[in-house]
Amino acid sequence: MSINIKLEIFEGPFELLFHLIEKAKVDIYDIPIAEITDQYIEYLNMMKSLDIDLASEFLVMAATLLEIKSKMLLPKAPKNNEVEEDTDPREELVKKLLEYKAFKKLSLVLKERLNINEKALCKDSSLADEIIDSFALPDKLSIELLIDKFQTLMKRRESYDNRNFGKIYRDNFTVEEKISHILSILATADILYFDDLLINCISKLEAIMTFLAILELIKRRKIYVEQSGNFDKIVVRRR
Amino acid sequence: MDIKKIKATIECLLFVAGDPVSLKDLSSVLEIDQVTLKKIINQLKDDYEDGTRGIKLVEINGSYQLCSKPEFYDFVEKLLKPKAKTGLSQASLETLSIIAYKQPITKSAIDLIRGVKSDACITRLLEKNVIKEVGRMDGPGRPILYGTTDTFLRLFGLKSINELPPLKDFE
């Protein structure tokens, strides 16, 4: 008997089986297993003769089909216990085929949905970016602002320093020291005023170290600085 | 705030955001409780169904987003030539539908249902961001478990995974 199928490449053994079952116009619950197995193997041989590589799954299915075929040829074993139900050897295969078929149908429904919905386009959200930009005080800008403010404060300090001429100060402040100082204040207080921090410094060097510490903390993203209005106090907060 | 103004504000917010905005965020910005707000959003959704509107309001996993109506896609394509097509093969769609229904699921469980190896399909679906790794199964080898993403919901026009038609209907 010759089978009459076009040379089709099947994705997997289930697809091939469906094709054969449809071709034979038989009920999936009552597959003529001998006939379908022969056609299945014939197809594999044809592919082999054409030097087409077949995935190992095709061979596994061939073995399964042959096993079912042989089971169906065997005379039914006499019932000797109740556990051994009279099961159809095709049952497991049919169950799998039906499950696969359900998903196959479903995927067609999904495909339709995809064809429609992938044409619904969202908007480019650059607008949100622009707005966010407008109120995010970028670190670069705030640093310029800080430097400006620092310079004004230093000028004020200079006059203050002159009045205290003659005093001896501790002169060995480090940035790291100032960093832990600022962080220790912010560990208990929610906010800290930039002005107060600098005005309370005893020497110019200490003020510079404090300022550098603030810049470093901004860079490390430990703090952020903000100013609500043009002439408002600059507030330092923990991030 | 009257209902007209609330609707206008929601439209404005969703327009500006571009991305999906959660009911929670809308509720706290508008200072309207989620239940009331949800009713208004549903009304607004209907408003967009009017024939003079070219956009619509979609819900994805409790978030809302404006998007263009698909029926005008041909014009959009003519004007902007966007790259909208997902280009999933039948095999990939099959794999995707198995994952959608059986998630979380391992590769070998998918292979078993399809009767064929699904490695290439899974890679492709991951690339398209329609599925993701959702964890690992206990047991030998701790195989990866796959599930669907919000992108999946959006592309297939689903509010949530529960909106998928029951598998029974296809048996």
Place this chain on the structure above:
Amino acid sequence: MDIKKIKATIECLLFVAGDPVSLKDLSSVLEIDQVTLKKIINQLKDDYEDGTRGIKLVEINGSYQLCSKPEFYDFVEKLLKPKAKTGLSQASLETLSIIAYKQPITKSAIDLIRGVKSDACITRLLEKNVIKEVGRMDGPGRPILYGTTDTFLRLFGLKSINELPPLKDFE
């Protein structure tokens, strides 16, 4: 095409475009002469003045664009301000995470995953120096490949890219 459908199409086109679209382009896409189209657009402009609308149609130098109504700005600010800490919108963060996980990756691959054009986000991320060009892909057009920078690692407190949490931890 009736006037309702024309209005809907214009809304759809302007929504997806984002940027201003010229009367000339609209006219050729819709196949309607500029004089008639201009009349319809002016009608549409009036439609947006309705109190339930949060967006409006503005004309700039013979081009048209949708934009949000300024009276709702306070709400917009309330919605977006919390996101200002990173200085990146949700969209940019999304783009960034795709690049972080899938690098090296091309713009069109990112677009495909996000389902929306990512040009603006990529420009922004490049400006912020969190991503960079890492090379070009072989093949037609030799598209640019993007990857993350050291600034990215520092910003997100990572020693190396291998320290990124596994994808499943998200969502």
